[in-house]
Amino acid sequence: CIQGNQVTLPKLGEVKLIQHRQVPDGFTIKRALVTKKADGWYVTLTLEDKSVPDLPAIEIQPTETNSIGVDAGLEYFIACSDGTRKQPPKFYRQAEDKLAKLQAKRDARAKGSKPRRKLNERIAKLHQRIARQRRQWHFETAGELVAKADVLFVEDLKVSNMARRNKPKQGEDGAFLPNGQSAKSGLNKSFADAGIAGFLNEILPYKAAKAGRLVVKVNPAGTSQHCAICLNRVPKELSDRWHECPHCGASMPRDLNSGVLIKKVGLGVRLTIKRESRNGRRSPRRTA
Numbered sequence: 001c002i003q004g005n006q007v008t009l010p011k012l013g014e015v016k017l018i019q020h021r022q023v024p025d026g027f028t029i030k031r032a033l034v035t036k037k038a039d040g041w042y043v044t045l046t047l048e049d050k051s052v053p054d055l056p057a058i059e060i061q062p063t064e065t066n067s068i069g070v071d072a073g074l075e076y077f078i079a080c081s082d083g084t085r086k087q088p089p090k091f092y093r094q095a096e097d098k099l100a101k102l103q104a105k106r107d108a109r110a111k112g113s114k115p116r117r118k119l120n121e122r123i124a125k126l127h128q129r130i131a132r133q134r135r136q137w138h139f140e141t142a143g144e145l146v147a148k149a150d151v152l153f154v155e156d157l158k159v160s161n162m163a164r165r166n167k168p169k170q171g172e173d174g175a176f177l178p179n180g181q182s183a184k185s186g187l188n189k190s191f192a193d194a195g196i197a198g199f200l201n202e203i204l205p206y207k208a209a210k211a212g213r214l215v216v217k218v219n220p221a222g223t224s225q226h227c228a229i230c231l232n233r234v235p236k237e238l239s240d241r242w243h244e245c246p247h248c249g250a251s252m253p254r255d256l257n258s259g260v261l262i263k264k265v266g267l268g269v270r271l272t273i274k275r276e277s278r279n280g281r282r283s284p285r286r287t288a
């Protein structure tokens, strides 16, 4: 479907194209995904080459010494059982300030006016730049993590509805209709939530597979509510940032405690997360 600087797309015909990389010899194009971004339209091609073998399954037996636990959160993007913590870089906040200023400027302009439209374009481009910078940083962080250990235990973060893409909708004539996706992945959605899920579910496993490392998802239930040292229950509110154990005296930042616990759960430790409910019946409850 690619001829020179033209790509032929169904319903649209020939479209001029800037090609970032040549399609290598021997590959066939399986799929084309057309997306609109703030700075233009993109077509992403999925290629197949039958002579390339599937990645071999990685088999590593996790042990105390070859594994780490990784807690992901907002305050510290990651906190590892080996004590390392990493905060998101400052450019998030810098860009957010800039974004807030632009939005205030836009809101002062009349609806439907040209200056307002121009400001909206600048806002969309700034969002795009933030997203790209973040992605870049996620890849670097994933690289650092896979260099640390053979097995990485992470929280099994269920992909929320928010992060799932809406199904494409087509009208009778085959044209694509709005499916609510752009509203869903909208500008005002929290960056952070989507960021953590994308990091744990996509970027980290991708980096790990390339490096021959294993990412193992563990059930996070209880990993913020128990002591990583003595495993007793130490209830906390979300606002409690420090873990202080009255049973064994352990004292450490909350997310490091979770990182150590995620590793322990990964290595087979079970946490008791049942507790008495008000009417005396024992009921399981999520405590993470």
Ligand SMILES: [Zn+2]
Residues within 6 Å of the ligand: 227, 228, 229, 230, 231, 232, 245, 246, 247, 248, 249, 250
């Ligand atoms: Zn303790």
